[in-house]
Amino acid sequence: MKKRILFIINPISGAASKARIPEAIEAYLDHDQYEYRIVETKYAGHAATIARDASVEGVDVVVAIGGDGTVNEVARGIVHSNTALGIIPCGSGNGLARHLLLPLNVRKCIEIINRYEVHDLDYGIINEYPFFCTCGVGFDAFVSQKFAEAGKRGPITYLQKILEEGTKYKPETYEVDADGISTNYKAFLISCANASQYGNNAYIAPQASMSDGLMDIVIMEPFDILEAPQIAIDMFSKTLDMSSKIKSFRTRYLHIHRSHPGVIHYDGEPVMTGEDIDVRIEENGIKIIVNPDGDKRQRQPNMLQTTTCELFNDLSAIRHDVFSQTRRGVRLVKLIQRMIERNLPGLN
Numbered sequence: 069m070k071k072r073i074l075f076i077i078n079p080i081s082g083a084a085s086k087a088r089i090p091e092a093i094e095a096y097l098d099h100d101q102y103e104y105r106i107v108e109t110k111y112a113g114h115a116a117t118i119a120r121d122a123s124v125e126g127v128d129v130v131v132a133i134g135g136d137g138t139v140n141e142v143a144r145g146i147v148h149s150n151t152a153l154g155i156i157p158c159g160s161g162n163g164l165a166r167h168l169l170l171p172l173n174v175r176k177c178i179e180i181i182n183r184y185e186v187h188d189l190d191y192g193i194i195n196e197y198p199f200f201c202t203c204g205v206g207f208d209a210f211v212s213q214k215f216a217e218a219g220k221r222g223p224i225t226y227l228q229k230i231l232e233e234g235t236k237y238k239p240e241t242y243e244v245d246a247d248g249i250s251t252n253y254k255a256f257l258i259s260c261a262n263a264s265q266y267g268n269n270a271y272i273a274p275q276a277s278m279s280d281g282l283m284d285i286v287i288m289e290p291f292d293i294l295e296a297p298q299i300a301i302d303m304f305s306k307t308l309d310m311s312s313k314i315k316s317f318r319t320r321y322l323h324i325h326r327s328h329p330g331v332i333h334y335d336g337e338p339v340m341t342g343e344d345i346d347v348r349i350e351e352n353g354i355k356i357i358v359n360p361d362g363d364k365r366q367r368q369p370n371m372l373q374t375t376t377c378e379l380f381n382d383l384s385a386i387r388h389d390v391f392s393q394t395r396r397g398v399r400l401v402k403l404i405q406r407m408i409e410r411n412l413p414g415l416n
């Protein structure tokens with residue numbers, strides 16, 4: 069018997085047209101294996117309803133055609149069922165597709181769907197919102213909100229928002245509970261990563277795995293404007309975990325308390341929540357069609373990237389030393405000046 073497959077297209081995701089995707093499905097899908105249907109979403113949240121209904125009807129595969137927001141909607145409609153998720157990445161960042169080493173090419177993704185290699189993988193839940201890639205609080209949630217308000221999508225808009233908002237953003241203090249230990253952090257952001265990247269190959273948690281039953285928690289400490297380029301380079305070099313500005317650990321469950329309500333994000337979708345945030349992992353909760361030829365070594369930094377990161381960290385430490393020596397020197401000069409003034413009044 070043929071498998072039933074449903075393709076869900078989000079027409080507004082990313083910046084590219086989806087007009088020729090139905091043609092590609094007709095041309096490259098294995099029709100001996102699958103009987104297919106295609107639907108387009110009409111509004112935000114629609115993909116979740118369509119996917120849930122399809123799963124209840126016993127559809128074997130639901131394919132998200134869009135970015136991480138579309139993948140999130142489709143995936144949350146089919147968690148803990150026998151329906152598998154397929155992805156044809158057509159979004160702005162495509163974080164989950166990139167983590168899964170899927171090609172950003174419609175034909176190649178359809179060919180991967182034809183091979184039907186399904187793995188049971190983890191997903192997470194932040195308060196009541198499922199996430200499959202990353203979620204968090206702080207600067208990334210703030211940028212997601214600005215991006216959602218921008219009225220225009222695509223990676224250029226994302227970058228524009230990061231640059232516009234980056235210098236204005238003020239780090240907050242969070243109380244973080246994990247495995248019975250509570251710690252206060254002043255942080256630029258706290259990210260909970262089921263997968264390794266935000267999208268566009270910006271690796272927030274290069275070592276994150278979707279099959280370890282754990283999430284990688286990344287706490288980014290406040291940094292100054294001179295350190296910002298180094299953090300960006302570390303992200304794109306998959307070496308952020310080696311940065312001196314990062315604290316990271318793995319856990320199944322995390323509680324975050326902050327002093328006031330605010331925005332969080334799940335897979336880049338912003339939502340307002342209260343002071344308390346609970347994040348947990350659902351082990352093996354979703355079936356996903358993976359790339360059988362995906363080489364996981366692509367997620368690791370190469371020698372050049374590792375060496376560059378170490379060099380930058382050393383330079384940063386030297387700069388910090390010079391700064392603190394200079395500050396100490398300035399304090400000493402002021403002290404001597406005060407002593408002279410006290411002992412020799414009227415000198416100035």
Ligand SMILES: Nc1ncnc2c1ncn2[C@@H]1O[C@H](COP(=O)(O)OP(=O)(O)OP(=O)(O)O)[C@@H](O)[C@H]1O
Binds near residue numbers: 082112138
């Ligand atoms: N027909 C529609 N009209 C308006 N919004 C929609 C429609 N269908 C889906 N959406 C919403 O579109 C938003 C953007 O989709 P998606 O996240 O897939 O694209 P993207 O943001 O460009 O890519 P990425 O998440 O990879 O950066 C999602 O929040 C989704 O809920």
